[in-house]
Amino acid sequence: MGQETITRAVNERYAKAVMTGEEMCCPTGYDHEDLQAFIPQAVLKVSYGCGTPVGLSTVQPGETVLDIGSGGGIDCFEASRRVGQTGRVIGIDMTDEMLALARTHAPTVAANLGYAASNVEFRKGQADAIPVEDGSVDLIVSNCVINLAPDKSNVFREMFRVVKPGGRFTISDIVADQPIPHYLLEDREKWGDCLSGALQWGAYWGNLRTAGFLGLHQVHMLPWRVIDGIHFLSVTLTGYKLPPHPPASTLRFATLQGPFRRVVDERGNEYIRGNPVSIESSTSHLLKSAPYTNHFVLSESPVTLTKEDSRWSAVFPDEAACIWEGHFALLTGPFLEVEDDDSHVFRCGDSHEICSKTLKVLRSKLYSSHFAIINRAQETISPQPGSCDVSGGCC
Numbered sequence: 001m002g003q004e005t006i007t008r009a010v011n012e013r014y015a016k017a018v019m020t021g022e023e024m025c026c027p028t029g030y031d032h033e034d035l036q037a038f039i040p041q042a043v044l045k046v047s048y049g050c051g052t053p054v055g056l057s058t059v060q061p062g063e064t065v066l067d068i069g070s071g072g073g074i075d076c077f078e079a080s081r082r083v084g085q086t087g088r089v090i091g092i093d094m095t096d097e098m099l100a101l102a103r104t105h106a107p108t109v110a111a112n113l114g115y116a117a118s119n120v121e122f123r124k125g126q127a128d129a130i131p132v133e134d135g136s137v138d139l140i141v142s143n144c145v146i147n148l149a150p151d152k153s154n155v156f157r158e159m160f161r162v163v164k165p166g167g168r169f170t171i172s173d174i175v176a177d178q179p180i181p182h183y184l185l186e187d188r189e190k191w192g193d194c195l196s197g198a199l200q201w202g203a204y205w206g207n208l209r210t211a212g213f214l215g216l217h218q219v220h221m222l223p224w225r226v227i228d229g230i231h232f233l234s235v236t237l238t239g240y241k242l243p244p245h246p247p248a249s250t251l252r253f254a255t256l257q258g259p260f261r262r263v264v265d266e267r268g269n270e271y272i273r274g275n276p277v278s279i280e281s282s283t284s285h286l287l288k289s290a291p292y293t294n295h296f297v298l299s300e301s302p303v304t305l306t307k308e309d310s311r312w313s314a315v316f317p318d319e320a321a322c323i324w325e326g327h328f329a330l331l332t333g334p335f336l337e338v339e340d341d342d343s344h345v346f347r348c349g350d351s352h353e354i355c356s357k358t359l360k361v362l363r364s365k366l367y368s369s370h371f372a373i374i375n376r377a378q379e380t381i382s383p384q385p386g387s388c389d390v391s392g393g394c395c
């Protein structure tokens with residue numbers, strides 16, 4: 001299907017949804033009671049997101065927030081509350097009916113918030129040609145929209161163009177664990193259902209990185225649907241546009257604390273747990289951002305960590321046989337590559353079959369935020385202990 005056909009199908013689908021108020025898409029994490037206090041029911045009814053707009057929890061008063069695919073305006077109105085009267089919110093959407101609904105209710109929301117005038121503006125536009133000036137936005141949010149855009153690379157390039165140096169994005173979207181086959185790519189209905197346009201995990205991450213974003217990492221993940229063995233996941237992810245020339249840093253060394261034995265950051269620097277590595281100012285700036293910062297000691301002179309140091313961390317597998325139960329792990333950033341204490345190497349975006357012992361390691365508190373874990377076993381299985389070394393080594 002050509003790009004124009006996809007855009008028309010999606011446009012018609014959402015224009016119809018506004019009229020019928022049908023229920024669509026995926027679980028979100030809103031506190032509806034809280035939102036009802038200032039957002040009209042007509043807006044809440046057409047909430048078609050697929051995640052918790054956690055990005056909004058980082059909003060500071062006075063900031064400028066852009067919502068790509070703002071729909072009925074739910075996230076814009078919540079952003080309006082958080083940025084306060086001195087802040088500004090821009091919602092863009094390509095569907096006239098959605099824009100009309102959002103614009104109708106903007107004055108009511110402003111009055112409910114006690115604002116003299118609305119600080120939200122809804123503009124008509126496409127996600128791959130965002131009608132916003134270069135470098136003017138502090139935070140980009142988007143809730144279940146980018147999968148609907150036929151050309152994601154252009155969307156990510158546009159996001160990078162409009163965000164300020166030092167700005168960030170937090171988006172919720174649908175991704176898949178496998179490439180989408182042609183019979184789904186050619187299905188107009190399933191495009192509108194947020195399925196056919198889902199990118200594979202690695203491609204999504206890769207395109208964001210190519211656009212220039214760094215510090216890419218998953219904030220939240222929910223398995224959503226399985227169709228013909230393809231797992232569709234609702235993910236919320238964050239990334240940063242770092243300033244091109246950050247101020248010089250005196251922190252010239254980084255020592256990996258763990259829990260990984262070895263990692264590679266997004267600039268290609270490799271770190272072995274406990275050993276100091278000399279870093280440039282730009283890398284120091286990157287490693288100060290969350291969640292990198294939780295894994296490193298940054299210092300002015302080299303710091304070596306030993307196992308006895310309280311900052312050293314590791315998670316070892318049980319001394320037991322491996323049992324294969326259909327689990328696969330995907331590294332979700334921000335590292336390009338990590339290695340655990342059993343020599344398993346995980347690369348960002350690749351899925352890796354894991355046994356019960358590794359599953360336990362990756363689900364531990366120190367590891368879990370870096371991985372998405374799915375189970376591909378479709379039928380009832382009879383797992384048997386496998387051939388791992390019971391002294392603790394693993395597959």
Ligand SMILES: C[S@@+](CC[C@H](N)C(=O)[O-])C[C@H]1O[C@@H](n2cnc3c(N)ncnc32)[C@H](O)[C@@H]1O
Pocket residue numbers: 010011014025046047048049050068069070071072073074075092093094095098125126127128142143144145148149150
């Ligand atoms: C699934 S709804 C989500 C709406 C809103 N973010 C929410 O959470 O309720 C998708 C919205 O994105 C808009 N949309 C889809 N593709 C778009 C594109 N390429 N450019 C701009 N808007 C788009 C649709 O018109 C629709 O309002």
